[in-house]
Amino acid sequence: MSSHIVLTSHPQTQRNALTGTQIHWGASTAAERGPIIASLTTPAQRNAIGSHSGAYAVYRALAIAAGRLQADHRPDLTDTSPAAAIGPHPQWRDAQRIVSMDPWGHLVAAEFAERIAAGEDIRPTIAVTKAHINMPELLGAIAAGRLTPDGDILNANGDVKVTKAAIDPVWYLPGVAERFQIKESALRRALFEQTAGMFPELVTRPDLKVFLPPIGGMTLYLFGDVAQLGRPETRVACRLHDECNGSDVFGSDICTCRPYLAHGIEVCIEMAQQGGVGLVVYNRKEGRALGEVTKFLVYNARKRQQGGDRAETYFARTECVAGVQDMRFQELMPDVFHWLGITRIDRWASMSNMKHDALVQQGIEVVERVPIPDALIPADARVEMDAKVAAGYFSSWVPDANELAQAKGRGLNE
Amino acid sequence: MSSHIVLTSHPQTQRNALTGTQIHWGASTAAERGPIIASLTTPAQRNAIGSHSGAYAVYRALAIAAGRLQADHRPDLTDTSPAAAIGPHPQWRDAQRIVSMDPWGHLVAAEFAERIAAGEDIRPTIAVTKAHINMPELLGAIAAGRLTPDGDILNANGDVKVTKAAIDPVWYLPGVAERFQIKESALRRALFEQTAGMFPELVTRPDLKVFLPPIGGMTLYLFGDVAQLGRPETRVACRLHDECNGSDVFGSDICTCRPYLAHGIEVCIEMAQQGGVGLVVYNRKEGRALGEVTKFLVYNARKRQQGGDRAETYFARTECVAGVQDMRFQELMPDVFHWLGITRIDRWASMSNMKHDALVQQGIEVVERVPIPDALIPADARVEMDAKVAAGYFSSWVPDANELAQAKGRGLNE
Numbered sequence: 110m111s112s113h114i115v116l117t118s119h120p121q122t123q124r125n126a127l128t129g130t131q132i133h134w135g136a137s138t139a140a141e142r143g144p145i146i147a148s149l150t151t152p153a154q155r156n157a158i159g160s161h162s163g164a165y166a167v168y169r170a171l172a173i174a175a176g177r178l179q180a181d182h183r184p185d186l187t188d189t190s191p192a193a194a195i196g197p198h199p200q201w202r203d204a205q206r207i208v209s210m211d212p213w214g215h216l217v218a219a220e221f222a223e224r225i226a227a228g229e230d231i232r233p234t235i236a237v238t239k240a241h242i243n244m245p246e247l248l249g250a251i252a253a254g255r256l257t258p259d260g261d262i263l264n265a266n267g268d269v270k271v272t273k274a275a276i277d278p279v280w281y282l283p284g285v286a287e288r289f290q291i292k293e294s295a296l297r298r299a300l301f302e303q304t305a306g307m308f309p310e311l312v313t314r315p316d317l318k319v320f321l322p323p324i325g326g327m328t329l330y331l332f333g334d335v336a337q338l339g340r341p342e343t344r345v346a347c348r349l350h351d352e353c354n355g356s357d358v359f360g361s362d363i364c365t366c367r368p369y370l371a372h373g374i375e376v377c378i379e380m381a382q383q384g385g386v387g388l389v390v391y392n393r394k395e396g397r398a399l400g401e402v403t404k405f406l407v408y409n410a411r412k413r414q415q416g417g418d419r420a421e422t423y424f425a426r427t428e429c430v431a432g433v434q435d436m437r438f439q440e441l442m443p444d445v446f447h448w449l450g451i452t453r454i455d456r457w458a459s460m461s462n463m464k465h466d467a468l469v470q471q472g473i474e475v476v477e478r479v480p481i482p483d484a485l486i487p488a489d490a491r492v493e494m495d496a497k498v499a500a501g502y503f504s505s506w507v508p509d510a511n512e513l514a515q516a517k518g519r520g521l522n523e
Numbered sequence: 524m525s526s527h528i529v530l531t532s533h534p535q536t537q538r539n540a541l542t543g544t545q546i547h548w549g550a551s552t553a554a555e556r557g558p559i560i561a562s563l564t565t566p567a568q569r570n571a572i573g574s575h576s577g578a579y580a581v582y583r584a585l586a587i588a589a590g591r592l593q594a595d596h597r598p599d600l601t602d603t604s605p606a607a608a609i610g611p612h613p614q615w616r617d618a619q620r621i622v623s624m625d626p627w628g629h630l631v632a633a634e635f636a637e638r639i640a641a642g643e644d645i646r647p648t649i650a651v652t653k654a655h656i657n658m659p660e661l662l663g664a665i666a667a668g669r670l671t672p673d674g675d676i677l678n679a680n681g682d683v684k685v686t687k688a689a690i691d692p693v694w695y696l697p698g699v700a701e702r703f704q705i706k707e708s709a710l711r712r713a714l715f716e717q718t719a720g721m722f723p724e725l726v727t728r729p730d731l732k733v734f735l736p737p738i739g740g741m742t743l744y745l746f747g748d749v750a751q752l753g754r755p756e757t758r759v760a761c762r763l764h765d766e767c768n769g770s771d772v773f774g775s776d777i778c779t780c781r782p783y784l785a786h787g788i789e790v791c792i793e794m795a796q797q798g799g800v801g802l803v804v805y806n807r808k809e810g811r812a813l814g815e816v817t818k819f820l821v822y823n824a825r826k827r828q829q830g831g832d833r834a835e836t837y838f839a840r841t842e843c844v845a846g847v848q849d850m851r852f853q854e855l856m857p858d859v860f861h862w863l864g865i866t867r868i869d870r871w872a873s874m875s876n877m878k879h880d881a882l883v884q885q886g887i888e889v890v891e892r893v894p895i896p897d898a899l900i901p902a903d904a905r906v907e908m909d910a911k912v913a914a915g916y917f918s919s920w921v922p923d924a925n926e927l928a929q930a931k932g933r934g935l936n937e
Contacts, residue, residue, distance in 0.1 A: 116726070158719070159718075169717060184845070189844065238826075239935050274819075275819045296588045303580075309531065323737045323738075324579075357772045402647060406598075410601060430600070431596075522606075
C-alpha cells in the first residue's frame with residue numbers, strides 16, 4: 110500500500126495498451142466485448158467503477174483491514190465453471206437488451222483463459238450450479254395430489270432437482286440511463302450525490318461505462334432442462350419474486366410472499382414435468398427495495414392509524430414514510446429473461462401489473478397469468494391483496510370502495 | 524442541485540452551532556449522545572459518513588435520478604415508534620460494548636422529537652414491530668408432540684406471536700477498529716481503498732466518527748415478553764443465524780441452515796412458554812459474507828474435485844476461491860446482545876465455536892449448547908457438518924481422518 114491516498118482517478122488520454130480497457134457492450138463475442146475488470150489487485154487494469162460481490166465488498170475490505178485476507182489474493186477458478194450451459198443467446202449481442210448484468214459473467218474462466226493466465230484479474234459475476242431443494246409445502250402438494258413425483262425432477266420425498274444461478278449486478282451506465290429515459294450524466298451524478306458520495310469515479314470517469322453497484326443481486330432456480338431455453342417451442346413457467354425475508358423464511362402472515370413463491374414453484378415443477386422449463390427469479394429487493402427498517406416502520410403506522418389497517422390507505426402509509434410506494438424499478442428486471450433467451454412466458458405466477466408491463470415493454474410475451482389461489486392468502490394479508498388488486502393487480506375481481514375501507518388487518522397487540 | 528460537484532468534504536474548524544454535529548458515543552442519554560444525522564436533505568447537518576438503509580441507499584439514489592422521489596422528502600414518523608419497549612440497558616452507556624449499531628436507533632422519533640420538529644432530519648436505524656409467523660416445520664413439531672400449543676405464544680394452527688426488530692448497521696469507527704485491534708486510520712483507509720473508492724470522507728473526514736456502511740443489517744425475532752430482558756433471572760434461549768438464502772427459503776440440502784433455524788425456533792418457543800425469552804438473530808451475511816456468487820463457485824469446485832466432495836477439503840475449496848474461509852467477523856456480532864441487555868444465554872442453539880468464543884470474549888455467558896438433532900441433518904450436508912466439527916464445532920463426537928477423507932457429498936449431476 111503506497112503512502113499516497115488517491116481520492117479519485119481521472120480519465121487518461123492514453124490508455125495502457127497492455128490492459129483490456131475497452132469494453133464494447135453488446136459485441137458479438139466475449140473477446141470483442143472485452144472482460145470487465147473490477148478487481149483491486151492490479152488497479153491499472155480496472156475498466157469498471159466499484160468492485161466485485163455487491164455489498165459484500167465492504168466485508169472484503171474489512172478482512173484486509175483486519176489482516177485476515179491478503180490484498181493481492183486472486184481466486185483460483187479451477188472446477189468452478191457453470192454446472193449447466195446457459196447461452197450465448199442472440200439477446201446478448203444487443204447493447205440495449207441487457208444493461209444491468211454481464212451476459213458473459215459466468216463464462217469468464219473459459220472465455221478469457223489466456224488473459225487470466227497472462228496475469229489479468231478477471232472474475233466471474235455469475236455462478237451456475239446444481240442442487241436439490243426441499244420445501245415442506247411441496248410435500249403438502251404431493252399429499253394433496255396437486256403434484257405427482259416422477260422420480261427425476263420431483264422425488265417422492267419432496268426433493269426437487271434444480272439448476273441455480275447467482276448473479277451480481279453489473280450496470281452499463283449508458284444503457285441504464287436510457288432504460289429510465291434520463292441522461293447518463295444525471296444518473297451518474299444522482300448515484301454519487303444521493304448516496305452521500307459513493308464512488309467519485311461516477312462523476313470523474315465518464316470514460317468508465319460499467320459500474321458494479323454495492324447492492325444485492327439475484328438468484329435463479331431453474332426446473333427441467335435448461336438447454337431447452339432460447340427455443341421458441343419451449344414452454345416456460347415463471348415466478349418472479351422480490352425478497353421478503355419475514356415471509357420467505359419465517360412465514361409472517363401479513364403478506365402472501367412465501368405462499369405465492371411455493372405456489373410458483375409448484376407451477377414450475379409441473380411445467381418441467383411436461384417437458385418445459387420452470388424459472389424462479391429471486392431478487393434481493395427487501396421491502397420493495399426500501400429495506401426492512403422502513404418496512405417495519407410502515408407496518409406500525411398501518412396497524413396504528415385511525416380506522417385500523419385497511420386497503421384504502423395501504424400505499425399511503427408507505428409513501429408517508431418512504432416518499433414513494435415502491436423502489437424496485439422493474440425496468441431493469443427483464444434483463445435476466447433476455448439473458449436466458451426467453452421471449453415468451455407461457456405460465457406467469459404473478460399478479461403484479463408493474464412486473465407484467467415491464468416484461469411486455471421489453472418485448473417478452475406473457476400468455477397466461479396465474480393468480481395465487483385464494484386458499485393460500487393468510488387472513489392478515491387480505492389488506493395487501495385488496496390494495497394491490499384495486500391498484501391494478503391482475504385478478505378476476507376488484508374490491509369496491511366499501512371493501513377497501515374495511516379494516517381487515519390485525520392490531521399490533523392482537 | 525447546485526452545478527458544482529463536491530467530490531469530498533474536509534473537516535471544518537468551526538462547526539455550525541445550529542446543528543447537532545457532536546456525537547458522544549456511549550453517553551448516558553440519547554440527548555447527551557446526540558442524534559446521528561446521515562440524511563441528504565440538509566447536507567450541512569450531517570455528522571456521519573454514508574447514508575440510511577444500507578445498500579438500499581443505491582435504490583433511493585436511482586429513485587431520485589428517475590424523478591420518482593423528491594430529493595427533499597422527509598419521512599413522516601407518525602405511528603411508527605416501537606411496538607414493544609427495548610431498553611435503555613446499562614450496556615448502552617459503554618462506548619466499547621456496542622460499536623456496530625445505534626442503541627438509540629429505534630427511539631429517535633421520541634428522544635429527538637423537538638429537534639425533528641425544528642427541522643433536523645433524524646431518521647430511525649432500527650424499527651420494532653409485532654407479527655405472527657407460521658413455519659410448516661412448527662406444525663410438524665406440534666404433530667410430533669415436541670411442541671404443545673398454549674393458545675397465546677403458540678397457537679394450535681402453528682401461528683407464533685413474535686416481536687421483530689430490523690436493524691441497520693451504524694459503525695462507530697474508533698470502536699470497530701478497537702474490536703479488531705487495528706488503528707482507526709488503517710480501518711478507514713482499507714474501507715476506502717479496498718472497495719475501489721467508496722466514500723472519500725472515510726479518509727478526508729477523521730472528525731466524522733460514525734459510518735453507515737452499505738451492507739445488509741439484521742433482523743431479530745423475539746418470543747415471549749421482551750420486557751423481561753435485562754433482568755438477571757430471565758432465562759434466554761437463542762439461535763444466532765447467518766443468512767443462507769438457498770437453504771433458509773428453498774430448502775437446499777447441502778447444508779443444515781434451515782433445519783437448524785427451525786430447531787432453534789422450537790427451542791425459543793419452549794423457553795418463552797416457560798416464562799423466559801427466545802431470540803433468533805438473523806444476520807444478512809450470505810455465504811459467510813462472501814456472497815452467493817462465490818458460494819456457488821465453491822459448490823462447483825467441491826463437487827468436481829478429485830476424490831469427490833469430502834470434509835477434509837471443505838474449507839480448502841473456499842480458501843482457493845475466496846482467499847479466506849469466512850468473512851463474517853463474529854467480533855461485531857455480540858453488540859446486539861448488549862443492546863438487548865442480555866448477559867447470559869441459557870440455551871444456545873448453535874454449534875459454532877466462532878460465535879461462542881466471540882460472545883464469551885464480550886462477557887456473555889453461554890450455559891447450555893444445543894446441537895442440531897442428528898435426524899435433521901440432510902444427507903448431502905454431512906460433508907459440511909463433519910468438516911465443521913473437525914475444525915472445532917461443538918459436538919459430542921469428532922470424526923477421525925478416515926471419516927473426513929470419505930466422499931459423502933453428491934456429485935453435480937446426481
